[in-house]
Amino acid sequence: MAIPRFVHLTDVGPRDGLQNEKQPVPAAVKIELVQRLQAAGLKDIEVTSFVSPKWVPQMADNAEVMRGIPRKGDVRYAALVPNMQGLEAALAARADTIVVFGAASEAFSQKNINCSIAQSIERFRPVVAAALAAGVAVRGAISCAVGCPYEGGVAPARVGLVAGLMREIGVQQVSVADTIGVGTPRAVQAAMEAVLTHFHIDAVIGHFHDTYGQALANTLAALEMGVWHFDTSVAGLGGCPYAKGATGNVATEDVVYMLHGMGIETGIDLEALVDAGAYISAFLNRPTLSRAATALLAQRQRTT
Ligand code: HMG
Ligand code: MG
Numbered sequence: 318m319a320i321p322r323f324v325h326l327t328d329v330g331p332r333d334g335l336q337n338e339k340q341p342v343p344a345a346v347k348i349e350l351v352q353r354l355q356a357a358g359l360k361d362i363e364v365t366s367f368v369s370p371k372w373v374p375q376m377a378d379n380a381e382v383m384r385g386i387p388r389k390g391d392v393r394y395a396a397l398v399p400n401m402q403g404l405e406a407a408l409a410a411r412a413d414t415i416v417v418f419g420a421a422s423e424a425f426s427q428k429n430i431n432c433s434i435a436q437s438i439e440r441f442r443p444v445v446a447a448a449l450a451a452g453v454a455v456r457g458a459i460s461c462a463v464g465c466p467y468e469g470g471v472a473p474a475r476v477g478l479v480a481g482l483m484r485e486i487g488v489q490q491v492s493v494a495d496t497i498g499v500g501t502p503r504a505v506q507a508a509m510e511a512v513l514t515h516f517h518i519d520a521v522i523g524h525f526h527d528t529y530g531q532a533l534a535n536t537l538a539a540l541e542m543g544v545w546h547f548d549t550s551v552a553g554l555g556g557c558p559y560a561k562g563a564t565g566n567v568a569t570e571d572v573v574y575m576l577h578g579m580g581i582e583t584g585i586d587l588e589a590l591v592d593a594g595a596y597i598s599a600f601l602n603r604p605t606l607s608r609a610a611t612a613l614l615a616q617r618q619r620t621t
Pocket of ligand 1: 333336366367368369370372373397399400402403404418429430431458459460461494495496524526556557558559
């Protein structure tokens, strides 16, 4: 399989990144972050979640954030949706893409969305059908595709099973998520292989958290299989509130630096992306987790 010449990145920082943030992040800051990401050339941004505000208080301003974005015609704005109530809100907020999120582990499914894997699929079925009927694209996320914080290792066959169910209910693209960042390249490739029995390579997304420092290696491993869609998070923000100890997704800046270095196009302006990461890191009052951004910011200081 040839390495792709173009890679499509979805920045999930405003959603996956900020959902776990303890300090309040005003809607205006989230809107500004989205604005800066699109100015840097991101064409796909996961903005928020239409989930219960009791479960994830940080996403309670979902409609306000969606409403406040100065939209660009060539950018797609995505939101997580767990059920019909979430879908109705996402449609009212004019989401271009919704993401239904299930898991390859029963325990995580219960902790995260309060139902079994089978129940989640039945809950998603009408959500997916209604979204597609409304002309909204549908992604599915499979959490714990390599390991689970409650059950430990997760067999690729289980990931394949959930991918097959998602395919059957009409999910168009599926993201293979290493929620707790325990995966290493061969394990990630095995999970990807299982998903590829149900979805075309063009419909498979890598979503790798960087808890154990493996996310960039895992991105390369997936890239070498021909995967060309990845979820990444500006400044490496994030984690899941129901996966304690898990850190953010691989930093968008690090992935862009690697891809451009390999001669792979992304359509993203790395310097502007570094600025977006610096903006949110300054607001959160902590250094960026991106190694490439840290180096580029230090280089800027040396040359000014
Ligand atoms: P539940 O308690 O079983 O839901 O939660 P329910 O249907 O019984 O409703 C209970 C209450 O929630 C009701 O309100 C509903 O109105 C309300 P009350 O009558 O008590 O006042 N409610 C909602 N409110 C707003 N929007 C909604 C909604 N649905 C119900 N859509 C539920 C089930 C799924 C709602 C809950 O478990 C939930 O919201 N979970 C979300 C958890 C979450 O967002 N986790 C993080 C995102 S997933 C992730 O990060 C992983 C990912 O990045 C991939 C990876 O890395 O693995 C995607
Ligand atoms: Mg995630």
